[in-house]
Amino acid sequence: MVRAMNGTGQILAEAGAESIDTALDKSPLYLRIRDVLADAISAGRLPRGALLLEGPVATVFASTRTPVRQAFALLETAGQIRRFDGRGFLVGQGRSGPKRVALTAEMLGLDEEAPGLRKAPAWEAIYESLERELVHLSVFGRHRINEVELARARGVGRQVARDALTRLEALGIMEKDERMRWTLVPLDESRMRDLHDIRVALEPVALSRAAPFIPPAERHAMTQRLEEALAVYPDLSVEAMDDLETDLHITCLGYCPNRELLIALRRARFMLNVSKHIIGVSHRMPANEPFIAEHLAVFRALDVDDSARAAETLRHHISVSLPKVIARVAELRDAHRPEMPVYATPAVR
Structure with a gap:
């Protein structure tokens, strides 16, 4: 499964912000994070019950949270970490409560020269x-x-x-x-419509191609995040909403083995940035959740291996989103x- 996605969709799933390859290590960043965490768990540097959260782990690796999330999914599948009645994952199995530990590079067996620790570019x-x-x-x-x-x-x-x-x-x-x-x-509206046309035409195709390669554990984790978000909306941060958009429209599609298709979609992802920077920042949070239930419908179809229905559901979701974005941009321009x-x-x- 990992071999099927290496060097293709993952490059675009990180949207260019992650350097997938380095001079010292040609493996994808999420695999390096997985390996470093697995080694720290096996060596006991991360004790049983230690709480792992995406944000602190991403900080240590100077990465975004997307590769950390993917690493967590693989570690959960391997039984090295587990979910619990709270946010994040716990190291090991059992029923012990979370142990809050201050995560450091030293704890993970890293130093400044270690290939697993990526230095963030200055920009x-x-x-x-x-x-x-x-x-x-x-x-x-x-x-x-x-x-x-x-x-x-x-x-x-x-x-x-x-x-x-x-x-x-x-x-x-x-x-x-x-x-x-x-x-x-x-x-302007003309550009938004042009970008929208690209997404309607290509994202469903990319999802159909990606579906067989999305790890079930990662897909289930995405579904759970959507369900949790739906239960608390609108008490949801803009960052959390952006993460949900990233799950479907970037991470899932990033498993598509057709690299050229993903390159063609790159510019159209600008529409996701528009929503991220308007909703909840310069624009009020919508009274009704804007997309969570629609995303859940896509994942429900993926859960039963119905990629055709998932693709059509995604197409509908993108189609109905355009008037909302145009309206929000118009309100921003007026107010x-x-x-x-x-x-x-x-x-x-």
Whole structure:
């Protein structure tokens, strides 16, 4: 099962933010995290009952939570960790309660030279807030972005600013004009519809191809997260909602063995970023849950190996989501105008 996904969907499941390969280790990051944790458990450095949470583990590995989640699913399948009546996983089997331990690199047998411990690239420190700021600004039209002024405003080197903008370019948020100047792509209704058409056409196909390769333990964990979220909504963080979107639209689709299909979908994922940065941040949380029940319907179909129904359910989910996103963007445009960053100027085309 792991061999089927190596080097294909996982590269895109991390959306370019994770360096799957390093000069020292060519295995995917989630497998390296799995191996490091498994070794620490076997050696007793992680004691029985120790509480493992995605966030602290991701911090130690300087990664996002997606590869940690995948590593947890594999460790659970192997019986090295278990679920309990609470958040996270416990080391080992049995009925003992959680032991809260301060997770460190030393506890995991890592040091600065260890290939399992990935150092985060410098651009990641500014990326999330920059993405949010530029998504909001894109609602108000095309803008020129000055790389030098961006670096100065964020207190980083020019190369760091350029790397962050290049990442945004890969997602279709930024582009370079004919004079090679950085330009923020405007988020208007026409563009949203174009991106939506790509998702409607390609995501169901990707899910059908991915379905046989999604580990059952990981799929069941995703289903459980959806059920828990549905029970407490709207008492749910924006981060948690983004995680649920990532589960289906990035992680699950990332198991698709057709790399070219996933590359074609990369820019269309910009629509997920729009919702993440508007709902609950600059826009009120919807009174009714926006997608959780629809995601659950997709996973129910996957649970009974009905990939055709899962794909059609996903197609419907994407189709009905477009009017909601367009409406939220329109409300943002009418009710909120962000302060113009010092590194941005309106562009006329």
